[in-house]
Amino acid sequence: MKNNIFKGIIAYPITPFEENEKVDIALFKKLLERLVASGAHGIAPLGSTGVLPYLTDEEKEAITEATISQVKGRVPVLVGVSNLTTERTIYHAKFAEKAGADAVMIIPMSYWKLTDNEIVQHYDAVAKQISIPIMAYNNPATGGVDMSPTLLKRLLEIPNVTMIKESTGDVQRMHYLRKELGEDVAFYNGSNPLALAAFAAGATGWCTAAPNLIPELNIGLYNAIQKNDLAEAQKIFYKQMHLLQFIVNKGLPRAIKAGLSILGVDGGYLRNPLKPMSESEVAELKTIISTI
Amino acid sequence: MKNNIFKGIIAYPITPFEENEKVDIALFKKLLERLVASGAHGIAPLGSTGVLPYLTDEEKEAITEATISQVKGRVPVLVGVSNLTTERTIYHAKFAEKAGADAVMIIPMSYWKLTDNEIVQHYDAVAKQISIPIMAYNNPATGGVDMSPTLLKRLLEIPNVTMIKESTGDVQRMHYLRKELGEDVAFYNGSNPLALAAFAAGATGWCTAAPNLIPELNIGLYNAIQKNDLAEAQKIFYKQMHLLQFIVNKGLPRAIKAGLSILGVDGGYLRNPLKPMSESEVAELKTIISTI
């Protein structure tokens, strides 16, 4: 099997802002420490949850450095470096490697829908410039392009593309990946409501922002799967399902920030145009959290 | 819990025709006997696999009677009685009850998209005329209407609507049903490629034509789930996944008939406009079956 350092629960921190919309690095580090302390098996800054595309180059670099220095090697770190242009993707991938990241995650962001060849050349151009592993991330809802299993297979021929994160929300995709790519390729679930189905299908890990709110349930699900106890996994999954659906439906940055506030944790401000959830949405989230 | 007589593998026979397109009842009984002998936990004639909508009233009645007389109570029988008009649905539901069926399955067939109220009144009108249980079947791909979880909840308020068969191919629907309807409502998976995910989600049974070709693997999957052995279930599922996808993609009546022929079993003829699979498709199926 290709050597994968990531497994289990890979936690996605939010990027908190000050009221004036500046990134709040001090608060980011506190939120990061909570995730590590809660038992997450990996940390992934600058994902969709971390509002990567809304940040400047300098802000991305500050977040990357803050993560490495705070995590201090206790768990592996996966840094998001996706960018519309190949040049900027390479730039941030090299920065992450130099800063000490264990791997980078790349989604082929797309304004103009990329062809398969363009996507392969994009990954290849980045891969040649770094020596740490790359997780190829498929998420048509945010990235705008849906990479077929055939294309993912081509990407895996690039030596340091070793992991796939699948977020289409279709469990049959995962079945296909497992069957077509073989057991030596690790695939990760990025669709929260599919957590149980994905582990049942053989996913190596779960990329999720949920540990910001309910780390015990997320880790508990993984542990039940590890013990081959489906009945227990099912029970733990159904406990958290409503929360998982809610945070996805409302948008992870908004929902995680609101959830932290309900738990009495400061999550900072959002950056415009993203706004806090409405009062009725917050009330709904309060009910969901209190009944868990 | 509402009393459900169906669980595990509910097998769907095809309806075989003679070369002149007449229903071949003698051959139907032979195919039925194979299914019962193979260990299926229930038998469901006149489903999509049995080309229900292509049959005349008389043919449906003959199939119903042939099933009851051949199965002889060894396993419960679920008869499909769906029809575009309410009047004909009632007629066939009453016929099935009188003939000795244990339950009937009804999909709200739809040329003109029915409103929720029309669907509720349709089920209610049928339910009032029979005393055996009804399985409400949701399959937008063949029925033309997608019943929301909210509508399914309304249908379950009708006393003898006790079971739901879900075939949208979206495992999140099943999660929602389980969470919303509670554990006292049995839901059944009608999407073959979701067999593993559905059982992981808590499905009571799997409605499938696959036992015509691979009964041991279908039953093996259910047994592994019953033993709470996810690792084993996953292994057995991946063995049969290609076949499950193939028979769904090619259309169950065509694919099952071709598969029977490959296994040396006579499956009769199809009724026009349905035609046998092409030679290359048959060759592909042969490869899939031989590598299981």
Add this chain to the structure above:
Amino acid sequence: MKNNIFKGIIAYPITPFEENEKVDIALFKKLLERLVASGAHGIAPLGSTGVLPYLTDEEKEAITEATISQVKGRVPVLVGVSNLTTERTIYHAKFAEKAGADAVMIIPMSYWKLTDNEIVQHYDAVAKQISIPIMAYNNPATGGVDMSPTLLKRLLEIPNVTMIKESTGDVQRMHYLRKELGEDVAFYNGSNPLALAAFAAGATGWCTAAPNLIPELNIGLYNAIQKNDLAEAQKIFYKQMHLLQFIVNKGLPRAIKAGLSILGVDGGYLRNPLKPMSESEVAELKTIISTI
């Protein structure tokens, strides 16, 4: 150009029922006479509007005969003869020809999604048995299968398949048909809200149930197009647009029946499971009709 007898406004009558759900032939003839008298350029019984799939063989025959005898050759008659099985489609096509229909309309009704080859063989089998022209009808929303322009091109190679009715609601399809099939193939618009766009794209006719309610506006639109007066066509189209959208959204049989009632015309009863529109829907329709 292939010889086409249909052009302009081809009007679709509803099939009225008595309270006990029996087809009301006397009332049908009255409604038919209104359509002919209003100036429609053609009459098409047993379409979707006429709830073809909800009728028995005998009822279809009675409707066919009633139409021919009532229209008496004043305008051409196009009879719907679609059926799930090839055998029944042939039966009704032959019946229509013998009864005196000028052409038949066939949609490849589909419970099991038909392959392109199956569809071609289906049309070919029917075409060989009759000598009147066939209109191939594409309507994925009701028929369950979407015939590609490539497939339609194959169908047009069958000698008496001479017309295409396109109801996908995508005007680009019509552009493609016109460009690919050439000006010698007549295409007809079956999507009411696209009436203006379709005529602008070069449609030969408009297949519509709207003349049951607003024949002057339907015919007026066609006349403006014939005079090459786009400004006038646009004005007339926007007058009727809301009504066209409403009757499609609510389902033509329900909406036409309600509209007739508003106009003081008896439209009979519907057949279950179809139910009359709700009071609020009827009130909405009243407002739309009164502001035209």
Add this chain to the structure above:
Amino acid sequence: MKNNIFKGIIAYPITPFEENEKVDIALFKKLLERLVASGAHGIAPLGSTGVLPYLTDEEKEAITEATISQVKGRVPVLVGVSNLTTERTIYHAKFAEKAGADAVMIIPMSYWKLTDNEIVQHYDAVAKQISIPIMAYNNPATGGVDMSPTLLKRLLEIPNVTMIKESTGDVQRMHYLRKELGEDVAFYNGSNPLALAAFAAGATGWCTAAPNLIPELNIGLYNAIQKNDLAEAQKIFYKQMHLLQFIVNKGLPRAIKAGLSILGVDGGYLRNPLKPMSESEVAELKTIISTI
């Protein structure tokens, strides 16, 4: 009517790059001059065609200034200023106004799907900072969010949001806009293959990159509509339809660059990850152009 300075053919220039991926301002000005000289009624730099999201702030400013200085008021200029964050959108809108733009175009770019309230506040925040008109642009395919007619109506309540560009590719949307918003709101078609249908529906203008290749046909279509000559408009539209479909399907920057090259005009290089069309695609475009 709200005062609209844009009508007819609004031409979208590409942004050409040097081989090292630097923006080629000198070449950009030459391409701009061609568009103005060809008779376009307006010029719109920094659109999707101009690969806006792939450019740095400095590059966007240089393109804006180059456009104003080259066009010299001969036709009105509409500058694209869309950005993921509200802060950067305001920045570029103010820059465009100061540089002399006649209006700005804003699409609510969306990584995280924005709520209706977030979109309204986003436009409102920008509108308050400038006094030139804003064209709200709806294009779910590239922007990731589909603004409903109801939302567009809300946006039009903001004083300087006066124009709507609609690119869903659904002509019924335009009908709805015209009917709901009234004739005093100008709507523009941004979907090339809908050019005829949109003008037939009453569009004020057509936002298009096609004048880089076939300005006479684009302007000819508009002129025929102005003369109320639908027959002529239809003829001119069908001449260019294949080209319009081709450039949209292949991606405008790639296709326009290739088309310029076929016409013997230097279009510069693309920025990675965008790559030139394949040889077979170029050959296909050559055939389309030569048969016009």
